[in-house]
Amino acid sequence: MAEHTSMLRDGFLLLGFALAFVLIFRRLGLGATLGYLVAGAVVGPQLLGLVGDAEEKLGIAELGITLLLFLVGLELNPSRLWKMKRDILGLGLLQVTACGLAVAGMILLTTDFSWEAALALGLPLALSSTAQVLPMLQSSGRLRTPFGERAFAILLFQDLSIIPMITIITAMSRNPADAGGPPGWLMVLYTLGAIGGLIAAGRYLIRPLFRLIGNLGEREMFVVAALFTVMASAAVMELLGLSTALGAFVAGVMLADSPYRHELEADVEPFRSILLGLFFLAVGMMLNLAAIAERPLFVAGMALGLIAVKAAIIFGIGRLFGMPWRGALALGLLLSQGGEFGFVMFTQAQRALLIAPEAASLFGAVVTLSMATTPFLMMATAGIRREAENASHGEREGPQPDGSNAVVVGFGRFGQGVTQMLLASNIPVTMVDTDIEMIDVAATFGAKVYFGDGTRLDLLRQAGAAEAEMIFFCMDGDQVTTDLVEAVHEAFPRASIYVRAYDRRALIRLRGTPVSAVVREVMESAVKMARVALADAGLSAEDIARAEDMFRANDRERLKLQIEAGDVRVARDRIITEPQGRPA
Numbered sequence: 001m002a003e004h005t006s007m008l009r010d011g012f013l014l015l016g017f018a019l020a021f022v023l024i025f026r027r028l029g030l031g032a033t034l035g036y037l038v039a040g041a042v043v044g045p046q047l048l049g050l051v052g053d054a055e056e057k058l059g060i061a062e063l064g065i066t067l068l069l070f071l072v073g074l075e076l077n078p079s080r081l082w083k084m085k086r087d088i089l090g091l092g093l094l095q096v097t098a099c100g101l102a103v104a105g106m107i108l109l110t111t112d113f114s115w116e117a118a119l120a121l122g123l124p125l126a127l128s129s130t131a132q133v134l135p136m137l138q139s140s141g142r143l144r145t146p147f148g149e150r151a152f153a154i155l156l157f158q159d160l161s162i163i164p165m166i167t168i169i170t171a172m173s174r175n176p177a178d179a180g181g182p183p184g185w186l187m188v189l190y191t192l193g194a195i196g197g198l199i200a201a202g203r204y205l206i207r208p209l210f211r212l213i214g215n216l217g218e219r220e221m222f223v224v225a226a227l228f229t230v231m232a233s234a235a236v237m238e239l240l241g242l243s244t245a246l247g248a249f250v251a252g253v254m255l256a257d258s259p260y261r262h263e264l265e266a267d268v269e270p271f272r273s274i275l276l277g278l279f280f281l282a283v284g285m286m287l288n289l290a291a292i293a294e295r296p297l298f299v300a301g302m303a304l305g306l307i308a309v310k311a312a313i314i315f316g317i318g319r320l321f322g323m324p325w326r327g328a329l330a331l332g333l334l335l336s337q338g339g340e341f342g343f344v345m346f347t348q349a350q351r352a353l354l355i356a357p358e359a360a361s362l363f364g365a366v367v368t369l370s371m372a373t374t375p376f377l378m379m380a381t382a383g384i385r386r387e388a389e390n391a392s393h394g395e396r397e398g399p400q401p402d403g404s405n406a407v408v409v410g411f412g413r414f415g416q417g418v419t420q421m422l423l424a425s426n427i428p429v430t431m432v433d434t435d436i437e438m439i440d441v442a443a444t445f446g447a448k449v450y451f452g453d454g455t456r457l458d459l460l461r462q463a464g465a466a467e468a469e470m471i472f473f474c475m476d477g478d479q480v481t482t483d484l485v486e487a488v489h490e491a492f493p494r495a496s497i498y499v500r501a502y503d504r505r506a507l508i509r510l511r512g513t514p515v516s517a518v519v520r521e522v523m524e525s526a527v528k529m530a531r532v533a534l535a536d537a538g539l540s541a542e543d544i545a546r547a548e549d550m551f552r553a554n555d556r557e558r559l560k561l562q563i564e565a566g567d568v569r570v571a572r573d574r575i576i577t578e579p580q581g582r583p584a
Contacts, residue, residue, distance in 0.1 A: 031132040040284020064275025066248040073252020092157020100126035120354040124345030128335040173352035202254030263452040265462040288361035303369040311336040338367030406470040409454030415474035478502040489514040
């Protein structure tokens, strides 16, 4: 009972402090990661001492890293990588390699660390904070510009480089447990075999499982299956003595091109957010504040050196790739900080006995301080960079890779027509539907339709609604409510909303909501059929036009009165129920 009470008390305190500090840091524009770290340091044994057992909490919270790498893998579908191959393999590879080696060299020259320790610290410091940079690009409206795409490509390669870095740290490990493992060549074979096995399992076991669950319509089971996939992949790797992070990453990659990608992202994201927040809280609790207080100049100097080295190298790489100097400077400053994955790598290096816990705390503080400086650096240099920012806003090249200018919910007969009209106008579209059979049939015709409930805001967000210019609800039946329309408009204010209405009652209900247009699903087809029939009956074009005008005018007047009264039974006398005489 005491243990249960202690766990509830710790959870209450951790969540309470995290909530307060994250809100404050978000308000200041410093990002959620810094808020979690500071909250952990305050509530932990170093300051208030309200919560203990940081190591135990870190062990649980590392599941958040596993889920994060799974989501990174989900982002890496082949088509996306191919579109961005030049920037990813050019800008990204140069940035990580050059910055990692340069920072490692700086650490080696300014400290008495071994070259292995310097490399284990320097390579992770080459990574920037995706959690901080992407929201800054989105809020400034630059994510879909050439500048934003290049920043995104570098961040994407940084995510890809995490697995090789973990492998390098493992190869340099001084831990007897690692040293007692199989030889390197056998580890390579194990890794290749495990990756091949996971890919085969994804194709022949996991995808059919998701298809079965999708047909049953059990969303809760979809969440369970998603978590099972991540945990099973990580467990297989752990059983073979390999990186659990690599297992989760491969699991994501093998499902990246599946129709279930957006549903998986939406289902796993809440667990990832909570556990990753707990991870940063635990890291904050484990920061050795006394060691940092003893060497504040070292922390400040190393953070300044990190920012200067990374900004200078990224500026040079940007110029090498033809960027104007203002744009290259902006890119260098934007990516000059250390990132959240630095804490993950420092933990790995500490377990490999490459660095001491005090060194992990010191360089954790370096990452934290560098992250805190980025918003202020961007504000301080805004005047210098303004010309480049204005130019990049005027150079939009369509949507970001794998993004879309439109999201179509419902890929039945109606949705297919809307989609093909948009594609014929060169507007990229993301299609979402819950009908597994329809998704399979669409795939045979070359159409990529994602599985998921498009009335969920979290799934719409994963499908790209935050960057979309248009959102279409084309589902069968009367599924679109006023609450849904208002919630979608509030969540994605830049998108115009178009709705397929089941009947006039649905149209009446949606009047006054923030929709750009509501179309009755059978109205125009009924008018067209009647026109064809009247022409076949021998009526003149003038008589057909008169009949259509009369019908539409009556319908408009009746609809207007019904909307004013809020009652579909109003203005029944406006319905044409008797033959109308022809004009003389």
